[in-house]
Amino acid sequence: xxxxxxxxxxxxxxxxxxxxxxxxxxxxxxxxxxxxxxxxxxxxxxxxxxxxxxxxxxxxxxxxxxxxxxxxxxxxxxxxxxxxxxxxxxxxxxxxxxxxxxxxxxxxxxxxxxxxxxxxxxxxxxxxxxxxxxxxxxxxxxxxxxxxxxxxxxxxxxxxxxxxxxxxxxxxxxxxxxxxxxxxxxxxxxxxxxxxxxxxxxxxxxxxxxxxxxxxxxxxxxxxxxxxxxxxxxxxxxxxxxxxxxxxxxxxxxxxxxxxxxxxxxxxxxxxxxxxx
Amino acid sequence: xxxxxxxxxxxxxxxxxxxxxxxxxxxxxxxxxxxxxxxxxxxxxxxxxxxxxxxxxxxxxxxxxxxxxxxxxxxxxxxxxxxxxxxxxxxxxxxxxxxxxxxxxxxxxxxxxxxxxxxxxxxxxxxxxxxxxxxxxxxxxxxxxxxxxxxxxxxxxxxxxxxxxxxxxxxxxxxxxxxxxxxxxxxxxxx
Numbered sequence: 326x327x328x329x330x331x332x333x334x335x336x337x338x339x340x341x342x343x344x345x346x347x348x349x350x351x352x353x354x355x356x357x358x359x360x361x362x363x364x365x366x367x368x369x370x371x372x373x374x375x376x377x378x379x380x381x382x383x384x385x386x387x388x389x390x391x392x393x394x395x396x397x398x399x400x401x402x403x404x405x406x407x408x409x410x411x412x413x414x415x416x417x418x419x420x421x422x423x424x425x426x427x428x429x430x431x432x433x434x435x436x437x438x439x440x441x442x443x444x445x446x447x448x449x450x451x452x453x454x455x456x457x458x459x460x461x462x463x464x465x466x467x468x469x470x471x472x473x474x475x476x477x478x479x480x481x482x483x484x485x486x487x488x489x490x491x492x493x494x495x496x497x498x499x500x501x502x503x504x505x506x507x508x509x510x511x512x513x514x515x516x517x518x519x520x521x522x523x524x525x526x527x528x529x530x531x532x533x534x535x536x537x538x539x540x541x542x543x544x545x546x547x548x549x550x551x552x553x554x555x556x557x558x559x560x561x562x563x564x565x566x567x568x569x570x571x572x573x574x575x576x577x578x579x580x581x582x583x584x585x586x587x588x589x590x591x592x593x594x595x596x597x598x599x600x601x602x
Numbered sequence: 603x604x605x606x607x608x609x610x611x612x613x614x615x616x617x618x619x620x621x622x623x624x625x626x627x628x629x630x631x632x633x634x635x636x637x638x639x640x641x642x643x644x645x646x647x648x649x650x651x652x653x654x655x656x657x658x659x660x661x662x663x664x665x666x667x668x669x670x671x672x673x674x675x676x677x678x679x680x681x682x683x684x685x686x687x688x689x690x691x692x693x694x695x696x697x698x699x700x701x702x703x704x705x706x707x708x709x710x711x712x713x714x715x716x717x718x719x720x721x722x723x724x725x726x727x728x729x730x731x732x733x734x735x736x737x738x739x740x741x742x743x744x745x746x747x748x749x750x751x752x753x754x755x756x757x758x759x760x761x762x763x764x765x766x767x768x769x770x771x772x773x774x775x776x777x778x779x780x781x782x783x784x785x786x787x788x789x790x791x792x793x
Binding site for chain 1: 628629632633637641642645650654657658663664665723726727730741742773776785
């Protein structure tokens with residue numbers, strides 16, 4: 326007698342009449358809970374790594390004559406985007422007004438510092454890729470690099486992160502026009518506590534950061550922070566970086582982003598943390 | 603980023619972690635595949651309750667990864683991969699390894715009546731249980747879950763050649779085991 330293994334397995338696993346003991350709704354609830362736990366765990370990890378990275382950057386500052394240490398560690402000075410305009414990413418307490426900063430160092434200095442450090446970390450090397458946008462605030466930097474063809478991008482993290490500082494693999498640069506069904510979500514808005522491990526009780530200082538593709542037709546971006554501040558990241562040619570510090574105990578607050586075209590018309594408003602919730 | 607990177611997508615419309623249409627797709631997938639996943643898990647562990655736990659765990663993990671998995675059109679292979687890992691994870695837990703029983707497990711007769719379905723099932727299950735876990739997983743994923751060599755390799759974290767060799771050895775071992783009980787296992791078409 327010949328019995329094909331597929332038939333035998335099918336017969337062995339015959340579950341005729343045996344009802345499934347859980348529902349799809351049970352699965353969905355479990356999945357939502359798991360996602361929330363994962364995010365909370367990431368926030369906890371961020372606290373530990375942030376402290377280590379910040380300490381490292383303080384010790385290994387650039388030390389270049391005439392330049393500040395690049396805003397790493399404790400320097401909350403808003404950064405300068407490659408275009409030369411100050412970024413709107415900022416630090417400060419919730420009560421602080423949205424910063425309208427001006428560069429406090431020669432144009433390009435901060436960019437050069439971030440560019441050099443990211444290139445030193447990148448594997449594979451960045452080569453001809455160019456720095457597109459960066460924000461330095463809250464003890465570190467987030468930067469984006471765009472390929473020479475402008476079709477791919479990589480994200481660089483320097484300090485203030487829960488992962489080892491480094492440069493991400495290349496990703497396609499999605500320039501499709503934004504819509505409710507295709508909002509920019511390349512990376513979640515991450516958050517990490519900036520409170521010292523042995524610091525005062527009740528410390529809720531937290532860093533938020535994200536890097537996203539600049540979609541077609543988008544000329545400006547506003548992000549409303551948990552305290553109601555409006556952060557205005559300065560877009561590069563293909564990406565932009567959101568990075569700010571606030572006092573909040575919510576690692577995943579509603580962060581409403583508003584994308585506008587050159588005429589100021591709102592193209593899209595959405596919660597940047599929507600997928601995480 | 604220090605948060606987990608999430609796949610690109612649209613904002614939620616229902617205040618949950620997934621768009622409404624994505625959730626509907628997931629629910630449709632779950633409805634269509636839950637039983638199949640549970641059956642695969644049963645072949646991997648030989649215990650319906652464990653199989654159900656593994657299937658549910660796999661679907662929960664699949665829900666979390668659904669937008670990414672769905673985009674890559676790998677949902678079925680991914681789900682079987684997760685269920686396999688869930689069974690293996692279960693077997694590593696002491697409370698799963700040792701289960702007190704009041705009676706000895708049923709064993710197949712020395713020689714099985716080939717037309718006796720219940721006895722044949724017990725014989726095949728016993729033969730499966732004699733396989734090392736990786737070989738058993740190769741057989742189940744290839745011939746029940748219908749995964750390709752490459753998909754099986756990805757699911758088990760081994761290379762294609764290992765899948766082929768482990769599958770061949772598993773079939774040889776099954777053939778020998780079943781021959782002792784009167785069953786003749788035909789050769790399968792190795793895709």
